[in-house]
Amino acid sequence: MRRADMVGSLYDLVTGDEDARVCKDIPDAACNDQPANFFLQLGANVCTKIGDELASAKLVLPWLLAAAGAPAFFIGLLVPVRESLSLLPQLFVAAAIRARAVRKWFWIGGSIVQAACVMLMALVAVWLEGAAAGWAVLGLLVVFSLARGVSSVAAKDVMGKTVSKTRRGTLTGYATALSGLATIAAGAWLQWRGGAPDDATGLVGLLLLAGGLWLLGAGLYSGLREQPGATSGGGNAGREAVASLSILVSDRPFRRFVITRALLVSTALLVPFYAALAREVSDAGIGGLGALLVAAGVASTVSSGFWGRMSDRSSREVLRLAATGAGLLSLGVAAWQLAGAPLLAGEFVLVAAFFLIGIAHAGVRIGRKTYLVDMATAETRATYVAVSNTAIGVVLLAGGVFGLVAEVVGTAATIGVLGLVCLAGALGAARLDEVTD
Numbered sequence: 001m002r003r004a005d006m007v008g009s010l011y012d013l014v015t016g017d018e019d020a021r022v023c024k025d026i027p028d029a030a031c032n033d034q035p036a037n038f039f040l041q042l043g044a045n046v047c048t049k050i051g052d053e054l055a056s057a058k059l060v061l062p063w064l065l066a067a068a069g070a071p072a073f074f075i076g077l078l079v080p081v082r083e084s085l086s087l088l089p090q091l092f093v094a095a096a097i098r099a100r101a102v103r104k105w106f107w108i109g110g111s112i113v114q115a116a117c118v119m120l121m122a123l124v125a126v127w128l129e130g131a132a133a134g135w136a137v138l139g140l141l142v143v144f145s146l147a148r149g150v151s152s153v154a155a156k157d158v159m160g161k162t163v164s165k166t167r168r169g170t171l172t173g174y175a176t177a178l179s180g181l182a183t184i185a186a187g188a189w190l191q192w193r194g195g196a197p198d199d200a201t202g203l204v205g206l207l208l209l210a211g212g213l214w215l216l217g218a219g220l221y222s223g224l225r226e227q228p229g230a231t232s233g234g235g236n237a238g239r240e241a242v243a244s245l246s247i248l249v250s251d252r253p254f255r256r257f258v259i260t261r262a263l264l265v266s267t268a269l270l271v272p273f274y275a276a277l278a279r280e281v282s283d284a285g286i287g288g289l290g291a292l293l294v295a296a297g298v299a300s301t302v303s304s305g306f307w308g309r310m311s312d313r314s315s316r317e318v319l320r321l322a323a324t325g326a327g328l329l330s331l332g333v334a335a336w337q338l339a340g341a342p343l344l345a346g347e348f349v350l351v352a353a354f355f356l357i358g359i360a361h362a363g364v365r366i367g368r369k370t371y372l373v374d375m376a377t378a379e380t381r382a383t384y385v386a387v388s389n390t391a392i393g394v395v396l397l398a399g400g401v402f403g404l405v406a407e408v409v410g411t412a413a414t415i416g417v418l419g420l421v422c423l424a425g426a427l428g429a430a431r432l433d434e435v436t437d
Contacts, residue, residue, distance in 0.1 A: 103158055
């Protein structure tokens, strides 16, 4: 059997129904290349998603800075810098990306820069200590996040040209599930390895591995057969960016999505607060980090395939269910803790809660990515992605206020407040239009 036939047969098996060769919303010339492009993007996404977990600003980098003796000030800046700088510049690079008919090279270049930054962070852990380590990691994280923003805009546009509607959620779901398996293995290794809380050797190994995976992902992505796309809207980046913002006023369905997505940022903000509770009750050091990595990996593995398939049927429903679950879980954790019940007395229960919030957050991420790509057309996709991500970048910066809230009312109460925001996001998701058909 020829390799192309083998790839096609495997593609039919993975996508799973009699309409497996469907070509909706992609150029006719891309249909024959769709099976190979599906698996190349799957492999590249798996590599970078594993890298994201092994270099997580919510878990791994805080442990690394703590091991280096960096002040807590730097640890508090990691998530806002990582998330907001991945999003805010996207509006201004979208026009430049749009001006190129083939856009995969932006993703590849961004991945190479991310790999270099992560590997340099590992060297920082060996050579620097204290505030010097904090400034170095923070500076590298700034560059990393900007490169990630470029890759994000390019990735969604390339997927929209190479993978059919009703297959995109499946691709994202499989990628997240497979990367979850690798994260489980990494977390289990850290738990088995154990060590003192200040032992950074294992973290250095994780970061070097993460950088290598980004390079492997870039190599896979270079094999994509991407058909040239429209280049309208590729003028002056600043002028195009300002003009693009007007769609938040003129495009009502898109505006509703952005508002809903802004509310659902709460699921991302919740994760470090759950981790903070786990750190408060755990004295296992790097082994405690391993337990959380295992929980995150299991959550992705058991839920992402389900969320991906469901997103191809109704990404709106995925957003509603995942946000509702995150909200109710968080209100329950907050109420039980504030009531003085012993729910959070054991590390095991904290890991279980972290697992459940991971499932909900995976649903929100897969649902909102699938919804955005499906609601857009070939002409609006890059602008939708850039405007949406820039708006959410501002929201994430504002979300830093929850760190101050936690200092005043405590971690548990802050989790409860964010749970209420999740439920508001669920209501917003219920009001969105269906875009799958």
